Amino acid sequence: MPSSPVKSPVRVGIVGLSARRGWASQAHLPALRRLDGFEVRALSASSATSARQAAEKYGIAHSFGTAAELAASDEVDLVVVTVKVPDHREIIRSALAEGKAVFSEWPLATGLAEAEELTALAAECGPRTFTGLQARSAPVVRHLRDLVADGYVGEVLSTSMVASGRGWGAEFPPGGAYLLDRATGANMLTIPFGHTLDGLTSVLGDFDSVAGIAAVTATRRREITDPRTGTVHRPDVADQVVFGGTLASGAVVSVHYRGGMSRGTNFHWEINGTEGDLVVNGDHGHLQMSTLTVTGARGCDPGPAELATPERYFEPELSALRGTDAYNVGAAYAQIHRDLTEGTSVVPDFAHATRHHRLLDRIERAAAAGR
Template sequence: MSTSPSSLVERARSGKPIGVGIIGLGAQGGWAGRSHLPALRAVPGYEVRALSTSSARSAQRSGHEHGVPRAFGSAAELVACDEVDLVVVAVKVPHHRELVRTALDAGKAVLCEWPLGNGLAEAEELARHAGDRGVRTAVGLQARSHPVLTHARDLVADGYVGEVLSTTVVGSGGAWGATVGPGDHHVLDAANGTTLLTVPFAHALDGLASVLGEPEELTIRLASRRTSAVDTGSGRRVPMTAADQVVASGRLPGGAVATFHYRGGTARGTNFRWEINGTEGDLVLTAPIGHLQLSPITLEGGRGTSTGLAPLAVPESHVRVPRLDPHADAPAYAVAHAYRRLLDDLREGTSGVPDFAHGAARHRSIG
């Protein structure tokens, strides 16, 4: 049974739970287990009713492990389930196109993890296909839904920093450094679409755009300072074709200057720092890792006659998922707020959560 946009809206507005099926929720959890599953269970209005993995046997193990009632050995079986209204695609990027199309062809609403496709061509194809099918879509660019970023956006809009003069982002990617975990070799191969550019940099760019507006004239340069990494399990060297340095610069609406530097690995000093400098004040966002979309974020500011920074508390109005802690539940925190905003979008006709068209545009912005 397909899920039309109108029926999804009706369910959300009536208070009936939206049935969710997660493609890629394995017994070991992985990203789907650390983020989507706890996020969905923390937001009233959703029910995780089904999952699928690569085989019936592994699906049964995963269903038992996570307490999900319906476990399928293929995505085709999951999208055919009448109790699934929203399909979440949370697998490695090279499989996004096939699995998203399977869900779209079944007429189901789809949330696809970021990156939307393995490259711009796939992302644009999926956006067109979703438009042709007329189904509701969302893409996993959740940093913009983090309460710290929504508060920062309000502060800038309300004139806390005055006119924005410049903004600077420095971040570390974690992966793409000197070492790689045994299960993470795929991120080192640029052909797989999971790179320093497409993941931490793109998430940070999207978050920045949500606060300050979309950068214009953005120029991006890549460099490969490392060409291999050491597997932490075997001690063997693994080739790295993905760039480990991303440098970008551009202008914001109104003329402010924007600069970025993302580097692979983890720094002994700053792993994420974002400064917003204006005529009346400054805002500084910091995090222990460079993945803005899954990290606890600290916000500080200073303005007027103040010569330093002070912590800025996030108002309760921005904290829409009180069941989760921003530090203990960091991987799920922004994801949960994105799911909460999706419910708001369905109920109120807004567009706070990026759809596939936005995802394709973000792919274009990073080349």
């Protein structure tokens, strides 16, 4: 059963907020500080010293050298997990044991088995859980979902997507070795492809749980050199994913997701129906962070026309963050606040994350089996 509603403002403790850099300082902190319903009360980092430095830089009252200490603090209602994926399990376990609500960045876990374990523990302990699948919080994606639900294209017949993942191409980002090791659970399939595929299902519905999936995965860039050190890395993660399947509605899906960036198309998504068509174009395939344009045509329309996203899909408190990576994270937080204080259940929880891990596992197993 869901735990009792949390009082506002929700007191937040961020695990992994660094004084130097990172996703927490780039997206989570700016978003939280724009929303009246949250107060960032605590943080933890890799050591007590680095935590104090971050607390001084950001003006946060409490700092802890370990995530377990943060989770045990009476100053925290919601534990936010923004560290590398292999560290999620122990941090989340300690937060759930303290009865704290948890917001974990996606991927939730290094794999399906670990996600299932955390979901079972959350159900046993009772606190609310949330997963950072922010693509479905994007105003454009929410508008697209409503267009489909309201019958803009009629019955959806099929959908197709071609996308570039930015990373996992020729360039080597700082700290990039972590993303080339399959054991970490952080790779192109789980991160940008995982976010984008969840956005697709938020618009069109889940995949058929019985029908098969056909998939091919490949590692085409077999050596990547770190220009800063000269170290040559040999990835064991896919930089090409091609798959097809069927949604529960019967609509047919085809996707080609590739690493790096293309000199041609970097994001193109079509939704084709009995009454019309929708086309989404963007600057890259990280759906939760890309700049998107929707066009559509139906009935006797002479051709596709832009369908601007109405203002009602935007959070007024986050207006200053439009066009930044923090906006969609903030939109998710705005709904998390409503879920925590009003008892709703809109933002994906750990159970949803596990279902998504299961879908990715199906794709990997289909590729391995040559189906």
